[in-house]
Every structure is written in C-alpha cells, then in structure tokens.
Amino acid sequence: MGLENFFANKTGFVATKLDHVINDVVNWGRQNSLWPYPFATACCGIEFMGAVSNTHDISRFGAELVRFSPRQADLLIVAGTITYKMAPILKRIYDQMMEPKWVIAFGVCAASGGFYNNYSVVQGIDRIIPVDVYLPGCPPRPEAFFDALIALQKKIAGEEIEEHYREKRPQLRPDSDTDWDVPAVDPAARGIRRGC
Amino acid sequence: MVSTIDTVESLRAQFPDAKFRVEPTADMATVVVERGNLVPAMQFLRDEPSLGFGFLVDLSAVDGLKLEDDWPDRFQVVYHLLNMDSGNALRVKVAISESDCTLPSLVGLWRSADWMEREVFDLFGISFEGHPNLKRIMTHHEFVGHALRKDYNIQDGQWLGETESLMDEIGEYGENPADGGFSELIPINIGPAHPATHGTLRFFGKLDGETLVKVAPEIGYLHRGFEKHCETGSWTMVIPYTDRLNYCSAMLNNVGWCHTVEKMIGVEVPERTQYIRVIISELSRIIDHCVCIGAMLVDLGALTNFWYLFNLRERVYQIMEELCGARLTSTYVRIGGVAYDLNPEFIGQVREILKEIPKGVGDVLGLIKKNRIFLDRTIGVGVISKEDAVNYSWTGPCLRATGVDYDVRKAKPYYQYADLDWDVPTRTNGDVHDRALIRFDEIVQSMRIIEQALDRIPGGPVMSDDKRVQLPEKEDVYGSIEGLMNHFVLVYDGIKVPAGEAYHSIEAANGELGFYVVSDGSGRPYRVRCRPPCFTLLSAFSEIVEGSMIADAVPTLGSLNIIAGELDR
Ligand code: SF4
Secondary structure, eight states, rough: HHHHHHHHHHOOOHHHHHHHHHHHEEEHHHHHOOEEEEEEEEEEEEEHHHSSSSTTTTGTTOOOOSSSSSGOEEEEEEEEBBBBTTTHHHHHHHSSSSOOOOOEEEEHHHHHHHHHOOOTTOOOGGGGGGOOOOOOOOOHHHHHHHHHHHEEEEHHHHHGGGGGOOGGGGOOOSSSSSSOOOOOOOOOOEEOOOOO | OOOOHHHHHHHHHOTSSSSEEEEEEESSSSEEEEEEGGHHHHHHHOOOOTTTOOOEEEEEEEEEOOOOOOSSSSSSEEEEEEEETTEEEEEEEEEEOOOEEEEOOTTTTTHHHHHHHHHHHHHOEEEEEEETTOOOSSOOOOOHHHHTTTSSSSOOOOOSSOOOOOOOHHTTSSSGGTOOOOOEEEEEEESSOOOOGGOOOOOEEEETTTEEEEEEEEEEOOOOHHHHHTSSOOTTHHHHHHHTTTTTTTHHHHHHHHHHHHHTTOOOOOOOHHHHHHHHHHHHHHHHHHHHHHHHHHHTTHHHHHHHHHHHHHHHHHHHHHHSSSSSSOEEEEEEESSSSSTTTHHHHHHHHHHHHHHHHHHHHHHTTOOHHHHHHHOOOOOOHHHHHHOOOOOOOHHHHTTTTOOOOSOOOOOOTTSSSOOOOOOSSSHHHHHHHHHHHHHHHHOOOOOOHHOOOOOOBOOOTTTTTOOOHHHHHHHHHHHHHHHHHHHHHHOOSSSSEEEEEEETTTTEEEEEEHHHHSSSEEEEEOOOOOHHHHHHHHHHTTTHHHHHHHHHHHHTTOOHHHHHO
16 A cells, blocks of 8 residues: 555656556556455355466466465455355455455356356345456366466556555445445446357 | 055054044045144054054144135144054144134144144144244244245235344243243354354353353355245245255255155156156265265365365266256156156266265365264264154254164155165264264165166156146147147146145155145145155254354254255245
C-alpha cells in the first residue's frame, strides 16, 4: 500500500515514466507469485488437488504455495458448490483477505450454480463477491484451470497498481458485520469468461 | 431364516391389541405399525433374539401429497432394519397426517436415529417427541418451510443472514457444577473454512486446556438438494447427480443407483456388464481409499504420502478418461448396462495399474508402518467399540475396523462377488490406526477381485436388450413401427419403473450406500432417498472425541473419510 500511496501523489514526466516501470515490476511480481486460498467445498476441490499434485504441478505457474489463511493469500479459488448456508462464510473470508486480491470461480457451481438450480445453492458466487475469472467445467480439468490462471496473470499484468486501493474496489462489506445484505452485482464488473 | 409371517406373528403375539398390516413388497418384508406402538414394537424387534433386528439401516420419510391412491395420511416415516447375522431385512412404516405430524423418537434405541430424525424434521417438518436436540441439520436455521415436501418449490432459495452460533447446544456447558466442575472452559470454533475439516464441516467445542470436553458438529454446508432434484427429472437423469455424492469414487454411486432401478424394473444386466461394473467399482474403491489415507496423513503432517497416492489416482483417472471421457464425474453406468463397451486397451491398462498399485501403496506403508509419529498419534486414538459402532449404524471399513465383518458384497452378494475369491478384512481395535490400515487391506482385496474379474470377463453386449430400458437399433427405428414407437416412448417419457418401493444397497467405499426409491409408475422418481454411509459415521464423532486432545480429533475425523457431497447430499 505504501508504494501505491507514494506514487499516487506524484505528478510530472519523471514520476509518470517511473510509475510505468514500477507498475510493470510490481505486476510482474504479483502475477508470478500468487498465493492461493483454496475455498474447496466439493468435487471441484478434488480436481484442484489434481492440479496441485505432481502430475500437473501448479508450481510451474508460481502459485503453489497454498495458504489456508485468508490473511496470507491473495487469490481466492472458490472450487465447489456454495450453498446459502455457506454464503456468509465465503463473504467473510473474502473480506478478510488483504488487497490486492483476485477471485477465480472454479467450476460451474461457483460460476453459476451449475446444475444445482435449487433451494439450497447460490446461483453463482458473483452474487456475493466480485469474480475475476469464471472457469466452466464440472469439474474443470487441471489444464483448464491453468488456462484460467494464465488468463488471470495476463489480467494482473494489465492492471494499474492503484486499482487496488480499498476505496476504489466495489464496497461489498456490510455496515454491521453480522447482518449482511446480498448486493446486486454490476454486470460491467464481471470478469473474464473462459471457454464459453 | 425368519420369514415375514413369523416376524408379524411374533409381533402380534407380543402386542395382542395392536394392529400390524403387512404390505406386499418384493425387496423385503414391510410392516405398517401404528404410532402408539412404534417404540415398543421397535424395541421388541431389536431385542427379541429370534428376530434380532439390531441394526437401523435407514430412517426417512415420504410425502404422499401427490400420490392419489390409498394414502390416507399425508406422510409415511420409513425405517429399515437389518439382522446382521442372518441378513434378514425389514421395513417398518408409520403413517401420520399433516395436522398431527409427530412421532415418538427412537434415539433411546439407536443413537444413529438422532441425526436421521433431525433430517426428517428439517426436510419434512415431522417432529419427534423426546428427541434431545430437534433442530434443522441440512438447511440453515433461518430457513422457512420444509424442502422435501411436495408443495415446496425447488427453486425457492433463502439467503442466510447470520451463521448459527451453536451456543444453544453447548453454550452453557461447563457452567453447571454437574458437568464436572471445570474452572474455565474455552469455546473454540473449527471450520467450516478450515483445512482440517476439509472444507465443509464445522465444530464448535469447549476446551479444558487442550482437552475437548464437549463438541457440537454442524453439517449441511454442502446440502445441494440431491433428493429433491431426483424428483424433477427422468430416472436416467439422476445418474449425473449420483456422481457428485461421493465424488472420490463416482462410479460406485452410479452403480448403486442403476442397480436399484434395475432391480425395481426387473431387468438383468448382461454378464459382461456385471464384470465391468465389478472392475470399475473396485478401481473406484482403491482410489477412494487413496484419497482418504492421503488426506488423513496430510492432517498428521505427512505430505509425501499424499503425492505417492495421488500419482495412483492420476493413473486411474487416465484410464477412466479413456473409458468414458471424464476424469472425475464419470456418468458411465446406465440403467440396464453401461454407456460404452471397454476400449480395447482397457484390460491391458488395468493390468499395468495393478502392478503399480503395490509399489505406490508399498511406498506409503514403508513410510508409516513403523513410523513412531504415526503410531503414537493413531494407536488407541479415536476408539469406538463394536457395540457402539453398530448402535450408530456404522458400515464399511470403519465398522470392520472394530471387528464386525459386515460387508454388503458378502451379506447380499450382487453381480459376481459371490463367485470371486476374496476376503473381508477386519481389525479389532476400532481406533484411527486400524481404520487407516484396514483401507490398505481392502486395497489388496480389491486388487484380487479385479485380477480375477479381468481373467473371467466374457464378451457380448454391454446393454441389456430389454425393450423397457434399451433404445432400439436405428434400423428398427426407421424400419418398423414398433421400433419407432419404442424409441419415441423411451426418449419422450423416459424409462418407466413400475409403481412401488424398494431399498437396495451396494458396498461403496465408505460403507453401505443404499437407495430407497418410491415410484408412482411414471417416468420420474416420486421419492428418492439416499442412505449415505458418511452420515452415520460422523454422527458418532462427538462421542468419540469428547475427552480426547484436540490434536487427536483431527486424525479421527480424517480416518472417518467424510465426503461432504455424500454427507449433506
Ligand atoms: S462444478 Fe461440478 S464438479 Fe464442480 S463442485 Fe459443482 S458439481 Fe461438483
């Protein structure tokens, strides 16, 4: 944050040029050292394990350090069905993650509810949290996941580092931390859709 | 063997004033009892030595709202009992009306009834008098209505505002001197977003130092409405949903479902298909055990084993993928057969894998068998006795680790299991160590089964030629009016299952996976109840871990192999 603060207040030619360089360097670092938090609830979680394990090996993309604490992660991978019972927990985990943070909806359940169009399943996590990459598949193959990861890396490469100021991100945090509203999500804020 | 008549005769002799009605069902004896006699009759069935129905297999309910004929009352609560020694099964039903839907609770007889009754309460709104903790278990606590009632619209989702605190279950515990005079207990919450709970369980406990003195589990975080969904599509459309019950061994669930429906229709699958089903079932069992052991060892801090075992899984995935096009959620089995014949390389590839499994499993065993950390952390930890395991309706490897040799493949043999030469491994201590190692024993037995099945598998068709389930050949569709009609009806209406009810089960990786199905004779299931093996396993968890160290609760949970898709459905 300090870095962004520093450059955000600079103006003029040198600062702008330097800004670009710094921007690229920071993004290069961010995109190649993602720290995933696997919010794995269902079958997709098993396929995520497949992507992490040695045959496919996620570490080739610099994202192998799976963290189970939202405080230590910057990539939330929602792999599996999110039910209404689980929704407040997912929201809280997302809120607890530090900026900058990104979200991959792994599998159709997370992306849209999948074929569980029923009384118990949230019809897409973008009803609750913003999503950067939607990844279809039931479950997606590990290769498809890597495709999504690379898409996210490209997205990060094109970002302005200032974008991750908290106040500039969509504010979904409820006023009180117990009673949360389900926000309407701006369709323009939707992320990249892979393969469909 | 005790026949139905004998069972009912002894009931009538014991309770001369009560009415017992026998219903004609093909799969097992069915007795309808009156509400007032339920508990004494059940107690008699359980304790009378000549009957010996000591095992409560399943407890569920059916909403008869849309069934016109002879349903005087709206709901029926259905109990499935089993005599583990003789293999006799019995279905007991009680009819209750909507205006007065209460029943006496059976928790005093079987502790597994605790969660099962909570589920019926949650999804049907039937209350059980005398139940110690009757509250919702699958849907969240702010949910209004009862999802499995026929008048609940499947798409009516309800947001949850605030996660339940669970304070009502154990909040006060420890403040009363009768609880054991603790000076100060620390409440602790684990999960659902916690690696040790594998994503979808939650435990709220009270700690005295590092000892867990009281635990309240909360499940239902992955309740995806499987049973409600089954009622919306054709019989075949249920198959993809079954994949996602126990997603570590999807093929086994496919087999379980199709086996049940085939029994109801009365079609016999060709011999080749039976062998194919045996082979894919055992392969699925092996990879399921691999995940269970691997994940449990990760919980103990041993990551290497996980990679060794996952390598095997990847190898099996590869051949599954060549067989049916999907790695995990296969949807390979069909009612009346399987979707495609084996690819020509399949048998050779399975033989290859059979050579690799002993290596992978041997590597893991080499790492843990004499490992002090593993032994110290598992021997004598999470112990459950034989009697308690039966009382909690445990099945599968966890039950066999306590010394009961109940295995559906032997007790009610299906397909070729009776002809193949294999054993049911058992162990005696019922602790985490035995629950882990018995899975290694089972992998060995599964390999034996596969080897023999590969040698014996005959040629021939893979789909039954029964017109009720098999689409006719294209020449017939274009060449004859019967073929055309047959095709049209099967595609348009789906497979028809005669009206009636049935319960059939197979041995899945975690234990007995049963389906209780009610059909009204149309192209859609009227009611599908899945008897998940995990559910009863986890219901005993709090009793097992109370009094043990918190660090021991984690491997105990791992050794039960809780798969949320199957637990919460
Ligand atoms: S997308 Fe498919 S595989 Fe993934 S969690 Fe949903 S049902 Fe399971």
